[in-house]
Amino acid sequence: MAYTNNATLIRRELITRLAKLIMDDRLDEIDRIPLEMAPRNSKQESRCCPHKTRAVLKYRIMALLGFNIADEDDELTPLRDYAQRAIDRTEQAEGVLTVVDEACTSCHKKNYVVSNLCRGCVARPCMMNCPKDAINFVSGQAQIDPDKCVNCGICKNECPYHAIIYVPIPCEEVCPVNAISKDEEGIEHIDYSKCIDCGKCMIACPFGAIMAKSQLVGTLQSIKSEKPTVAIVAPSILGQFKAEYGQIANAIKQLGFDEVLEVASGAVDTATHEAEEFGEKMDEGQKFMTTSCCPAYVQAVKKHMPEVNEFVSHTPTPMHYTAKMAKEKMPDCTTVFFGPCIAKQSEGRMDPYVDYVMTFEELGSLFVAKGVDVLNCSDETPEGELPVTGRWFAESGGVTRSVLNYLPEETNIKQMAINGLDKKQITFLKKFPKLKMETNFIEVMACEGGCISGPGIVCNPKVAKRLLSKYMTK
Amino acid sequence: MEKVDVKICYGTMCYVMGGSHLEMLKDHIPAEWADRVHISASPCLDLCHNTENGKAPFVSVNGKIVSEANIEKVISTIKVVIKDGLYQ
Numbered sequence: 001m002a003y004t005n006n007a008t009l010i011r012r013e014l015i016t017r018l019a020k021l022i023m024d025d026r027l028d029e030i031d032r033i034p035l036e037m038a039p040r041n042s043k044q045e046s047r048c049c050p051h052k053t054r055a056v057l058k059y060r061i062m063a064l065l066g067f068n069i070a071d072e073d074d075e076l077t078p079l080r081d082y083a084q085r086a087i088d089r090t091e092q093a094e095g096v097l098t099v100v101d102e103a104c105t106s107c108h109k110k111n112y113v114v115s116n117l118c119r120g121c122v123a124r125p126c127m128m129n130c131p132k133d134a135i136n137f138v139s140g141q142a143q144i145d146p147d148k149c150v151n152c153g154i155c156k157n158e159c160p161y162h163a164i165i166y167v168p169i170p171c172e173e174v175c176p177v178n179a180i181s182k183d184e185e186g187i188e189h190i191d192y193s194k195c196i197d198c199g200k201c202m203i204a205c206p207f208g209a210i211m212a213k214s215q216l217v218g219t220l221q222s223i224k225s226e227k228p229t230v231a232i233v234a235p236s237i238l239g240q241f242k243a244e245y246g247q248i249a250n251a252i253k254q255l256g257f258d259e260v261l262e263v264a265s266g267a268v269d270t271a272t273h274e275a276e277e278f279g280e281k282m283d284e285g286q287k288f289m290t291t292s293c294c295p296a297y298v299q300a301v302k303k304h305m306p307e308v309n310e311f312v313s314h315t316p317t318p319m320h321y322t323a324k325m326a327k328e329k330m331p332d333c334t335t336v337f338f339g340p341c342i343a344k345q346s347e348g349r350m351d352p353y354v355d356y357v358m359t360f361e362e363l364g365s366l367f368v369a370k371g372v373d374v375l376n377c378s379d380e381t382p383e384g385e386l387p388v389t390g391r392w393f394a395e396s397g398g399v400t401r402s403v404l405n406y407l408p409e410e411t412n413i414k415q416m417a418i419n420g421l422d423k424k425q426i427t428f429l430k431k432f433p434k435l436k437m438e439t440n441f442i443e444v445m446a447c448e449g450g451c452i453s454g455p456g457i458v459c460n461p462k463v464a465k466r467l468l469s470k471y472m473t474k
Numbered sequence: 475m476e477k478v479d480v481k482i483c484y485g486t487m488c489y490v491m492g493g494s495h496l497e498m499l500k501d502h503i504p505a506e507w508a509d510r511v512h513i514s515a516s517p518c519l520d521l522c523h524n525t526e527n528g529k530a531p532f533v534s535v536n537g538k539i540v541s542e543a544n545i546e547k548v549i550s551t552i553k554v555v556i557k558d559g560l561y562q
Contacts, residue, residue, distance in 0.1 A: 004492035012491060241486070242484050242489065242497070361490075364489065365490060372486065373518050375486070458490050458494065459489070460494045462495075
């Protein structure tokens with residue numbers, strides 16, 4: 001679950017500063033950001049020195065400009081050049097997440113560490129039971145040879161003093177598909193052929209070493225251009241700012257967007273079609289059907305669960321329907337999706353109706369950069385029917401509730417929700433087609449709690465759930 | 475007895491910089507203080523424009539500014555006010 005920590009807040013400050021420079025046409029000052037944020041005499045230093053902090057900040061900005069850090073060809077290339085390349089670019093490099101290698105070196109290479117509680121006992125069961133002969137005693141204490149250790153954990157279980165501890169590698173621990181791993185230098189690399197863009201590693205890394213590449217430059221360039229720009233906002237936005245929907249929509253317009261559409265209206269289409277599709281599939285004798293609106297889950301199926309592929313609903317996502325509505329209304333418009341999700345960016349790149357995908361964190365940072373206070377905006381909303389059933393999509397269980405709403409009463413539906421995709425749930429889903437279970441409808445959300453807990457949120461998920469609850473019953 | 479006046483800034487800057495969880499402050503106030511503390515949600519307190527005030531999110535406790543506020547910090551400030559009657 002996403003939470004606020006210093007690494008997150010530094011990212012938000014970076015987005016705000018960068019956005020401000022783009023808005024004010026002052027991108028030539030971009031190389032000053034790391035210097036301003038880490039002055040030479042700064043006292044509070046959590047990396048080794050201000051110079052290291054600056055280097056890391058530089059690379060984090062490079063990611064915000066949309067580049068893979070590994071694509072750096074010359075260390076001397078200033079951010080100014082990258083900014084210009086970002087403005088000129090027409091295509092983005094592969095993958096959404098990128099590792100800032102400069103920031104990633106701090107994790108222990110192996111998961112097991114001997115603490116100073118080791119008494120150097122006579123029995124030495126750690127050494128005696130190590131299958132790889134990886135433990136030696138140096139100055140009366142056990143020591144693990146990282147080159148021999150295979151992370152089996154027997155030594156930890158054997159030690160009578162609990163002196164050997166398990167130290168997780170946070171990013172690897174949370175990755176549901178083993179897409180991130182260390183190279184010989186101990187630096188993490190993401191294998192894009194496995195990565196499902198769920199963003200769990202980004203949230204987990206205590207050193208802020210994993211960044212989602214941003215489409216900030218493209219979005220802000222589009223606002224500046226002559227062509228209209230339409231913001232389409234995910235249903236979970238209702239839990240993001242302590243404000244009425246109208247206030248949020250009007251705040252977005254103050255950023256320069258010409259129109260704001262709720263993706264909840266597209267979600268109504270998704271729910272309606274998914275209900276229809278469910279009826280058809282059950283009539284055809286299909287065993288079960290899963291939802292298709294979570295892009296991290298859909299990628300997980302494609303890359304890791306071929307046996308589930310035929311059971312995934314073919315109904316397009318709420319983002320697709322909403323972006324299509326926008327383009328039908330204004331054919332020359334640019335569409336920018338705002339959501340809690342990082343995986344949506346890769347879905348957006350494949351969708352001809354979606355031009356850019358941004359997070360709520362980026363939206364919040366844009367408000368700050370532009371000096372827009374959401375609570376000071378009018379709460380006037382355009383007239384029309386509220387897409388209530390579509391708004392339910394924001395939390396776990398909500399998609400099912402919405403689909404149920406459009407199913408005929410006599411439908412035989414036995415639902416189940418996968419609330420958060422981890423290694424265990426993936427194993428379970430892979431087995432599911434062969435299990436004898438009555439369940440015939442599975443809602444899958446990669447983030448625990450649903451979209452309101454996504455990696456790109458601003459609001460604490462518990463608070464978001466409260467804020468959202470008033471829209472759930474309407 | 476006068477109540478301790480706690481104003482949580484709900485300006486967008488404070489919210490984006492991690493202030494959203496202060497919404498849960500009420501749940502963390504010790505029961506014995508419940509009727510001595512008045513918590514209100516305030517529109518932007520206009521503290522973020524002056525770097526001397528520190529960094530967002532901000533909470534005001536009887537006029538004393540708590541910067542980089544979190545639930546712990548706010549509660550310990552309330553404690554000082556209740557025990558010593560400061561910042562009136």
